[in-house]
Amino acid sequence: MIFSRIHFATLLIATAAASMPAAAQSTASLPSKPGAVVTTPHVRAELIAHAPDGVTPGAPVWVGLQITHQPEWHTYWKNAGDSGLPTEMTWTLPAGVSTGEIAWPVPKKIPVGSLANYGYENTVLLPVPLEVSTLYKPPVALGGTPAMDIQLKASWLVCRKECIPEEGTFTLPLPLQGSTALHKAEFDAAAAAQPQPLAKPGAVEVDGHNLKVRLEGLPAAVQGKTLGFFPETPEVIRTAAVSGKDWTQSWQGGTWTATMPLADQRSASPTVMPLVVALPEADRQAGQPVAWRAEAPVTGSWPAGAAPRAEVSPALQAALTANAANAATSPTELPAPSSTTFMAALLGALLGGLLLNLMPCVFPILAIKVLGFARQAGNASAHRKAGLAYTGGVILSFLALGGGMLALRAAGAGLGWGFQLQSPGVVAALAALFTLIGLNLVGVFEFGRAAPSSVCSAQAKHPLANDFLSGVLAVVIASPCSAPFMGASMGFAIGLPAAQALLLFVALGFGLALPYLLAGFVPAVAHLLPKPGPWMHTLRRLLAFPMFATVAWLVWVLGQQSGIDGAGTLLALLVCLAAIVWAFTLRGRTRVVIATVLIGFTAVLTATIGRNVLQVVEPAKLASAQGTAGQRWQPWSAERVAELSGAGQPVFIDFTAAWCVTCQYNKKSTLADTQVLADFDAKKVAMLRADWTRRDPAITAALTALGRSGVPVYVLQAPGKPPVVLTEILGKDEVRAALAAL
C-alpha cells in the first residue's frame, strides 16, 4: 500500500514537473517545487541543490537529499548499526557529469532496547558533490534559461519501532547559469556536521575480544571531553555497548584512546577501519568542527569468527577432501553427510573393529574363542553356527551400545567411547565378572554346578547361546581399547542421524567378529586350529591368568577413581566373592553353614565399607595423593592452553584415562622416551595431561571439538598454526617429526 502510494505520488509529481515551464525559474534561486519532493507518512524527502557559481566545469556543485522525519522516526547512516539500512541513491545524469560519495554528516546513536543503530532524526541533508567535466555538453535551451536535468532514485528505510522501506524518484532541473543558492544554509549546516579529517591516521589494535583505538591530533578544545564513537565498518564492534560501562575512553594529553568490545557475531575483519569520533551534542559550538575522521590501520589478529570445524583424523580428512572433489560434479542433494564420506567412515569402523581384536583388552576373549573352536574341531556346521552366533552377539551389543549413546546424546549428555568405565560401579562389576570367569577357568567351580539345573539344560539345548553371550562379552571388554580409526569413526557417529550412527556401530561389530566368522566359514582356517586334547585343560588354566590380570588392571582403574580405600575395599569384596563361590561347590551341611557365614560376612563388609568403592575422589585430593607426579606434566584446562598459547609457547596435550590401555602403553613407551622428552624440552613445549578417567565435561567438550569421542588423543599445538593431531598408537618417530616441524 505504501509503495503504491509513493509511486502514485512520484508519478503525479513527475508529470507536474515535466509540464512546468523552465522559463518560470528564477536565476537567483531554485524554489522547492513538485518533482523534487516526495512525501510519505513518515518523511518529507526533497532533492535540493547548491551551485553558487552556476553549473560549469570546475565550479562547486552540490546536490543532496534532504529528509525531514516525523517525530521519533529515523533513517540510517552509512553504517546502520545493529539493524536498518543506509539510505541509497542512484543518479541519472547527463554525459560528462558524475557524482562523488555521499558526504554523510555525523550520525547519532539510537538505542533500541538491547540493540543500537546509527542514524538521523529530525532533518538531515545527505549532500553529494557533482563533478561537471569539460565533456559535458549543455542542452540548447529553446526558451528561457538552459538547465541540466538531474534525476535521483533514492531508497531509504525509515524506522521508529517498526520499519518501513520507502523509495522515491526525484527530478530537478539545475540552471546552468547564475547561482543556485537557496539552500546555502542547509548545505552549510551539512558541511559543518561533516567529520574533519585528522592529520594522523590513528591506530586500531585487536586485543583478544576488544578493539583498542588510539587517535592523535584532536584539537585542544575537545581534549578531556567524552566523545561519541562511530566506526564506518559495520559488524565489527558491539554497537549497543554503552560508553563508560561496556567500553571506556581516556585522554593522555592530545591522545584519545578507547577500548570497546568486538561484536560476538562479527562478520567483518577489516585491515583499515575508517572511524568517526564526535563531540556530544551539548558540547558542540556553532562554527566549530563537531566530529573527526581517521582511517586507522588495524594491527593484531582478529579472533576467529568462524572457528575451524572439528579437527578430524587424517583418514577421515582425506575422505572429506575426496568428497569435496566429488561434490563439484554431483548435485548437493546428498543425504547427511555425503555417502562417500559415510562409506569411508564405515570402512574405518570396520578396520577399527578388526584391529580391536589385537588390542590387549580383547585378547582374553580371543583366547576363549580359540578354545571354543578347538572343542568343536571337525564339525564345520557347528563352526559356522558358532561364528554366526558370536557375530550376532557382537553386533547386537554394539547396536545396544550405539542405542545407549544415541539415547544419552538425546538427553544432552556429552560422552564418548569408553564412557562406561568412567563409573566406579561399572568398573567394580566388571572386576567381579572377570574374577568369576577366572575362577571358572582355574577350575574352582563349574558353571554347571553353580547355576540352577534349568539354566544348565538351557545351555545344553542352546549351545549357540554360549557363543552369542561370548560375543556380548567381547564388546563389553573391548570398550576401553580405542583402536586407530575407531576414534574418528565414533566422533563421526556422534554427529550423525540415528540410523547412520547405528550402522557405524554395526560395522565396528562386524569388524570385531570377522576373524571368527571367517574361521567358521573357511574350513582351512578352522583346520589350522589344533585338535582337542589334554592340552586344553592346561590352556584353560593358563587363560585364567589374563582374566586375573584384567581384574588387577580394573582394580587399578578403580584406584584412580575411588582412591586406595576404594581399591582395597574392592579387593576385599572380590576375596569374599571367591570364597562364596567356592563354598557353593561344597556338599551337604558344610555347604549351607559355610556359605551362610560367608554371605553374612560379605553383607556386613559391604554395608560398612562398600561405599568406598563407589565414592569418587576429587581430582585435587588425588593429585596430592599421587605426590610428585613430576614437574613435566601439568593438568590440562582450556584456560591453561589459551594462556600458554597466548604466551607463544607450543603445547602438547595428552588426552588419557586410567582405563585406556593404549594410553598407558604410550605413556610408558613413547612419552617416557628420553630422546622424545629431550625434543620436547628443546622446543620448550608445555606438556598438559587431560585425564578423562572420571567424567569431565570440559575434556569431553575438548575431544568433541577435535572430532573425537574417545582417548587416547595427542595434540601438538603451536601458536598461529592449526593443531596437529597425532595417531592413537604414538610412535617415537612421529612425535619427533611433529616436534621438528614446529
Add this chain to the structure above:
Amino acid sequence: MSLSPSTDSRSRRAARHARAALSRASRRAVVAAAVALGATFLMGSNAAAAPAVGQQAPDFVAVDTSGAKHKLSDFAGKFVVLEWTNPGCPFVRKHYGSGNMPATQKAATDKGVVWLAINSTERAATDYLKPDALDAWMKSQKGAPTAVLMDEDGLIGQVYGARTTPHIFIIDPKGTLVYAGGIDSIASARSDDIKTATNYVNQALGEAFGGKPISAATTRPYGCSIKYKT
C-alpha cells in the same frame, strides 16, 4: 438454599475458565522459568555474550504456536536452522511474499534439517501476533518450518543475539553454531533483488552437507529491529 440453575452453570463455567487460565499461566511460567534457567546458565558461562560461530549453541525450551514444547537439544544429531521472524516486518514479507523463505525452508527440511521459526516480538508491540494468528499467517504464506516458536519475553532472541527479522542461525548436529547472519547477500526490501542475491542459508547447508567448511559463516543480518520487551 440452592443456587438457581443459571447461576450454577455460570459459576461452573467461570470456574472452568479460571482453571484453564491457571493451567495456561502455569505452563507458561514453567516454560519461562526453564528458558530463563537455560539463559542464566549460558550467561554464567559466557559473560552475557551471544555465542560466536564455532561455539556451543545455547540450549533452550520454547512453546510453539500449537502449545507443544520444543527443546533444542532434542534435535541433537540434526542440523537446526533458527529463523527470527515477525510478519509485521516488510523484510519478512519480502522473503515470504516472494516465496523465497518457504522454498528455503522446504529445501532444508527435505534434507532432514529442523527449521525453527522464532518470534521474539513483545506482546505490547503493535504487530505482535498471537500464536494462532501467527500460525495462520505462516500457513497462508505456505511456510514450511518444522515449528513456529513463541518467544515473547525475548529470552531466546537475546541469548542468541538475534537483532533483525529475518536473522538466521544454523546449528550443526553436534550443537555448534556454524552460521549467524542474514538470509541473503543483498540487503534491501525489494523482492527483485532475491534472484540476484546469494541465499546464505542454502549455501551454508549445501556446504555443510558436502563436508565443506561454511564459506560465509557470519554475515550481516538485515531487516527490522526485533521489538524486544524492555
